[in-house]
Every structure is written in C-alpha cells, then in structure tokens.
Amino acid sequence: MAATQVIRSEWTKIRSVASTVWTLSVALVVTVALGMLISALTRREFDGMSTRERVTLDPTFISFAGMSLGQLAMIVFGVLVVSNEHSTGMIRTSLAAVPRRGSLMFGKITVATALALAVGMVTSFVAFFLGHAMLGPHRAYLGDPGVLRAVVGGGLYMTLIAVFSMGVAAMLRSPMLSLGVLMPFFFLISNILGNVSATKKIGRFLPDQAGSRIMQVVAPAVDDTPYGPWGGLGIMVLWVIAALIGGYVLVKRRDA
Secondary structure: OOHHHHHHHHHHHHHHOHHHHHHHHHHHHHHHHHHHHHHHHHHHHHHHOOHHHHHOOOHHHHHOOOHHHHHHHHHHHHHHHHHHHHHHOOHHHHHHHOOOHHHHHHHHHHHHHHHHHHHHHHHHHHHHHHHHHHHHHHOOOOOOOOHHHHHHHHHHHHHHHHHHHHHHHHHHOOHHHHHHHHHHHHHHHHHHHHHOOOOHHHHOOOHHHHHHHHHOOOOOOOOOOOOOHHHHHHHHHHHHHHHHHHHHHHHHHOOO
C-alpha cells in the first residue's frame, strides 16, 4: 500500500474513534478553562503581592497554567491512537493490509502528530488570548519580546507530549500499561525529581520540565538552568526521538 493510502487509512481510523476525538476536545477545554481561572485569580491577588513577586510575574506562563492538566488528555490521546488496535485485536487486520510494520506505525504517528499539532496550536493561542483577557492591566501582548515564541512553543510542547506517548505506547502496546507508566512519570516522578534539591539537576532534563521552558518569558529570580527555551525544547525532542526509535524497533521485532 502506498504511503498516501496508509495515511488516508489512518486518518479514517482516528476520526472514526470517538475516544480520540474527545480527548483532544478535553485537552483544549481544560487547558483554556484552567488558564483563565488562574489568570483571573492572579489579577485579583496582584495588589497583595510583594515587589519581588510582581517583578518576576510571567503573565504568559500564567495563561498556560492549564497545560499541566491539558497534557494529561494529550497523553491519553497518544496512547489510544497507537494501542487501541492492539487491545481490540484489529492490529492483525491492519498488518494484513500493510505488511510493512514501519510504514504502518509511522503512517499512524504522522496523522496523529498533525492532528495533535493543530489542536495544540489552537489551544495555546486561545489559552493565551483568553487568559490575558482575564489578567486585564497585567497582561502581556503577542508582540512583546519572547511572547510569540512562548505561545507557539506551547503548541509544540503539547504536540511533543502526545508524540512521546505514542512512542511509549508502541513499545508497551497495552493502553493500561502505557498509561500506568506515563501518568506516574509525568505527574509524580518528574515533580519529585524536579523539586527535591538532591535530584533537581536530574529532573530538569526530563521531557516535561525541559520542554515547558519554551513557554516561559520571564526567567525566575534564581535560575541556574543550563539551557534556554529552545535548548529545553531540543531536549524534549531528543526524548521523543528516543521513544519513537524504541517503538519502531519493538514493532519490527514482535509478533502482532
């Protein structure tokens, strides 16, 4: 089967599964809604902040506060796109139609990545504009230094979270096992390693912590991170590439 036919087939599969569509919708709604809420609370509490807190306030990053939960939906999306066929047994039918496993895997990931990128960009821009509407006089503007980079980076960050999850799901195949690994990794292990002084230098090189640097415009008062916004995103890309290579190797070697 030609590459264009594989991509067309995978697009049909993805859009016909309600769960994948709903997870992307949840990612957008949760990210935007929580970002608006945190932005509104920040505006309300601004007058009571110390001078140091006001100086280091990052309005752009505040509008992305919902990404911490929005990425949960992107993780679920990435896992379901890849592992659904394994859990239902439909992978055998797909392999009968596309015997070249690498073509099948990357056709699926290409379509899902394009969809995640579109949703991620829309989510990031909407979260920025609505969050800053809540911030009122404390808002930033898209033309301010570093802001456009942060907003575009927010969309890229959500996309890379989804693609990393696809790579892990390709390695593990089971949706429950994949989520059982990814959820603690992002929401427990990463936070612990990043906030404990003894492991902080390790935690900053994990994909979510490194990648989220792209969304920051105002640097923290004390910042000894050895990379900048694009360097952090580059580290996250390396994690994604490693996950995809691992998935590809195991897909090629295993039985359906």
